[in-house]
Amino acid sequence: xxxxxxxxxxxxxxxxxxxxxxxxxxxxxxxxxxxxxxxxxxxxxxxxxxxxxxxxxxxxxxxxxxxxx
Ligand SMILES: [Cu+2]
Numbered sequence: 001x002x003x004x005x006x007x008x009x010x011x012x013x014x015x016x017x018x019x020x021x022x023x024x025x026x027x028x029x030x031x032x033x034x035x036x037x038x039x040x041x042x043x044x045x046x047x048x049x050x051x052x053x054x055x056x057x058x059x060x061x062x063x064x065x066x067x068x069x
Contacts, residue, residue: 001031002049006042007067008035008059016064023062027054040067 017035032045
């Protein structure tokens with residue numbers, strides 16, 4: 001079990017949080033997703049390491065972007 005933390009930019013409301021949660025949850029191997037609206041923090045828990053590009057693509061699909069880190 002691995003938890004990787006990212007920051008999402010552009011979220012403004014609970015609907016944004018649910019959109020990101022839904023898309024990232026659909027990434028293969030992801031078992032839990034936690035999004036904090038105020039800080040943009042995204043915690044992705046998975047049973048194996050997940051490709052950052054896959055997470056970035058899912059966030060993009062939801063309409064937002066990962067911050068550089
Ligand atoms: Cu929103």
